[in-house]
Amino acid sequence: MLDILLSQTVSGLVLGGLYVLIAIGLSIIFGLLGIVNFAHGAFFTLGAYLALTLVGHFGWPAVVLAPVIVGGMGMVAERLLIRRLYDKEPLISLIVTFALALLIEASVRLIYGGIGQPFSPPPFLSGFQIWGPVLITNYRVAVLATTAAVLVLLWLFLEKTRFGRILRAGSRDPEMVGLLGINLPRVLTWVFGLGCAISGLAGLLAAPLWTVTPAMATNAIMPAFVVVAIGGLGSFAGAVIAGLLVGVVVALTIQFWPEASGGVMYLFMALMLLLRPRGLLGERWERFE
Amino acid sequence: MTVDKTGLLIPRRRALLGTVGLAVAPLAAPHIARAAEPVKVGLLLAKTGQIAGQTEYLANGSFLALEQRNKMIMGQPAELVWLDEPSPQAATQNMQKLVQEDKVCAVLGGSLSSNALAEEAKAAELKIPFVCDNAAATDITGKNCNRYTFRLNTPVAVQSRMLAPYALSYGKKWYHITASYAFGQDILKTSRELLKAAGGTEVGVDEVPLNTADFSSFILKIRQAKPDVVVGGLSAGDLTTFLKQWNELGMKGKIPFVEIAICDTDIWGVGPEAANGTFTKLWDAFNAKNTPEEKAFTEAYLKKYGKPPADKAWMGWITARSLFEAIDTAKSTDANKIIEALEAWKVPAGDVSYHYRKFDHQMLVRNLAVAVKDKITDKYNYFDVKATLPENPADLEKIFGSSEEIGCKMT
8 A cells, every 4th residue: 555655646746747847837937927828838839839839840859948938928918818817806907818818829829720739748758667556657756856846946936036036126126226217127037938837848848748728728727826816816835836736636535546547636626725825835925006 | 631630640550450460461471481591400519629629520521511501491592590508508599599699400529428418408408400410429319318419429339339349359358548428438438337347457448538738647557557458538629639759658569559439530630650540430531432422522622621531521521411301301490390301211321221210310320440540651540441340231220229228218
């Protein structure tokens, strides 16, 4: 029994790592911009399809461009659409970003068609490791390592760099930041682009594992919202802990009660919101009023 | 012109006569009025979601069937009206809309078993012919059957009977991994009965929620259980994801995988490296034994869409064709006449003929047992056809079951 638990826990942590990556971009956008970005899953899908296209035309090294391009698309979306929502009610941003999500999905369907696109892990990451009862593929180890690296870099960026200090200051007092001569709208554009780029990176990493279809956003956006709700809106550390917890809970549910594995994360979220409405670490990290 | 006492410019009597004349004019020229209205057939197929990859082909096949008759039925212009099928409840609402607002004379559709079961009940309520082109749940032409519903896809129970010998050839310790909805539950029930009858053992079972993105934990369980064969009952995108991760976790070639009702679009999404398994399917574009009409359909599809038809395209095509030809034969859009014509519809198909059986409205079709090729060189051609089942055409009626076995009591 212990072997089984250990094996499933490791599997859950890998799944949770992917959930963390998907959720952290959403958390950044909400925490710093105050926007509930329902199109987050659509940028995840874009990351997957761009990875597929770049690998098909230029080989695996080109795949690093996928999140960069998605980030650029996010910045364009922010300039044209999202910045008009900052002083609006949250419901408006939900509706508008939902519409954006539908538009992106329809565009992907138009270009690539509705059927799944084949995409496998790169040959240099094929194979797996067996450590006692634990089986983990080389590709999933790479996903975990990439997620950890991105989280560390993101934390360093926001805590230790000038840009990060501007972001945190701007969230507390945008007027003062403006008076100091800093172009805050441009900063917000970069933040939205960053959140989308992270989502695109998650899509790129998930594409060899999941089915690449225009509808794959659902498998990303729902867990993302659950993780952010459990971890606490706007909380970086909360999203990390919640993502890993959700992954492990799902994996263990699969072992003992597989029929419930689809709904257990929502049950977990409901319990958390009942017992602790602000989430695990629900202090406001950064937010614009 | 003078104004009369009532203030009307036109005398009252003349106005009344004119109004009555306008009202009865359509009755006096009924043929002229009807000829202006196209014959409409409803199409209820999901436009989004994990089944959308299959429904795209189903719809393409149905639209091609209409184009091949120059968009005419009964010598009149005809059109297909396609509405979404997002859930069973929404599908029945859309069926109502098709009948009451769009005035369709029949409906094609039913991409998922859960939707089709609701739609067939609605069809009986609305008294509209419904030809189910995709769903495979046994009950559709089983205990839930009704005279308005016709169905193409071979029921789960029949396909499972066809596949069982292949599964048993690997051994008698089976692991079931099936979808947690009508289709998967049907497979599980039937497969368990067949395993028990063969003296086998179920070493594990998982009912998987739809839209599961990560199967690694399920695959770990299967690995621990060490079955002789894994019998799947996963649907569309879930099957694609499972096979990708099955290969990723090193299970391809280690434990055989079998499943009924594979769709080309499911396996195309897996990719040549990861694809594996033995399956049943209704039709394959590359089958040398296809009829001349089916080969012509393949050519026409390739010409129009630039790629070969998936099996679902043929399914959309043959069901639409049966319905359009039935309306032609009936020379009427009356539901009862269409039903009679569908019951009499028959086209030759090699050693047998495609037709709907009278007592349950199930189309009798020989299925193919297919296995993924060892080496895939064409991105659309994944399968070797192992056998056409039943191998003896005379056994076709028997394998589909008798009225008592199926439990269809048509009212």
